[in-house]
Amino acid sequence: MTLALPVPPVLDELPTWLQPRIPDLFSPLKTPCRLCCIMQKGGTSKTTTTVCLACELALMGFKVRIWDLDPQEGSATSWMPPQTGVSGTPRNLLHMFKGEASPDEVTYPTAVPNLSIVPSYTSLKQAEVDSEIVGVEQGVAWGIENSTETFDVEIADCGPSLGKLTVAGMIACPELIIPLKASGLDMRSMTSLNRTIELTKRVQPKLNRRAVLLAEVLKTNLTRAMFDLMCRDFPEALVMGVRSSTAAREAPLPHILKPLHEYAPEATVRLDYQFLGAALVERRTA
Ligand SMILES: Nc1ncnc2c1ncn2[C@@H]1O[C@H](COP(=O)(O)OP(=O)(O)OP(=O)(O)O)[C@@H](O)[C@H]1O
Ligand SMILES: [Mg+2]
Structure with missing residues (x-):
């Protein structure tokens, strides 16, 4: 099973075994489409992938909206803060879950043209634990369906x-992107991820493992073994490595705070996300 798409020259320098694997039957998604970055293990590049992929898709001309479903600090909201024009914490996803704001009222432009965000803050933790906030798992899907403004990519x-918040992400956005690191611990956590995906399929039958990313890849035997394993276990998914680069760590720093494509347009990690965007979503013909 080899590439159905040409590999951009920038990926030529990768060893053959680390070239992106695009299955023969894989075809890019047509817009509108809904993607979800998911992996319950911490620090596997979900947020980096969400933000960088969203930016690449926005640069391709799509209208893109990020849903930040993570109550932690250092989430997508901190890298792509909403442009509100006023100080203080803006109305956010929690307000929508509680019925205190409409989906349009919690959708904000970011500094990147074509890219909007529904922000979240640490207060979002309430949505996981407060039994009075009903319908969290269906809440994001409801938000998308009840937005006046429409987006090509959510x-x-x-x-x-x-x-609940992760399940809400999967129900709303069934095309799954699973970033993990080449490590035995990450590999072992796939069992519970797969179980949750199968259970969620009862309510969202369209769930699909669209892409598996090996984050911060090193050219090691372990990476090679994991890459082969992911190709075997996810025969229908795009499997690719995302290279390690200090630029990815620096771009969200408070005194830099730029999207990766502006901060380090030539960085290998940026080129990998550019490739991912082009492979995942079909470019519009003029
Ligand atoms: N390709 C890369 N090269 C170098 N560093 C990276 C790369 N991708 C992510 N990182 C760094 O790895 C760390 C974890 O990344 P990130 O926050 O995106 O993971 P996450 O899966 O969203 O974490 P969490 O589970 O806490 O939400 C961050 O410090 C980030 O800057
Ligand atoms: Mg994150």
């Missing part, structure tokens, strides 16, 4: 858990 960034 993309959810899940936190490191398999709780």
Whole structure:
């Protein structure tokens, strides 16, 4: 099973075994489409992938909206803060869940043209535990269906858990992108991820493992073994590595705070996300 798409020259320098694997039957999604970055293990590049992929899709000309489903600090909201024009914490996803704001009222432009965000803050933890906030699991899907403004791509960034918010992400955005690291511990956590995906399929039968990313890949035997394993276990998914680069760590720093494509347009990690965007979503013909 080899590439159905040409590999951009920038990926040529990768060893053959680390070239992206695009199955023969894989075809890019047509818009509108809904993507969800999910992996309950912490620090596997979900947020980096969400933000960088969203930016690449926005650069391709799509209208993109990020749903930040992670109550942690250091989430997508902190890298792509909403442009509200006023100070203080803006109305956010929690307000929508509680019925205190409409989906349009919690959707804000970001500094990147074509890219909007539904922000979240640490207060979002309430949505996991407060039994009076009903319908959280269906809440994001409801938000998308009840937005006046429409988007070509909706993309959810899940936190490191398999709780209600992650299930809400999967129900709303069934095309799953699973970033993990080449490590035995990450590999072992796939069992519970797969179980949750199968259970969620009862309410969202369209759930599909669209892409598996090996984050911060190193050219090691372990990476090679995991890459082969992911290709075997996810025969219908795009499997690719995302290279490690200090630029990915620096771009969200408070004194830099730029999207990766502006901060380090030539960085290998940026080129990998550019490739991912082009492979995942079909470019519009003029
Ligand atoms: N390709 C990369 N090269 C170098 N560093 C990276 C890369 N991708 C992510 N990182 C860094 O790895 C750390 C974890 O990344 P990130 O926050 O995106 O993971 P996450 O899965 O969203 O974490 P969490 O589970 O806490 O939500 C961050 O410090 C980030 O800057
Ligand atoms: Mg994150």
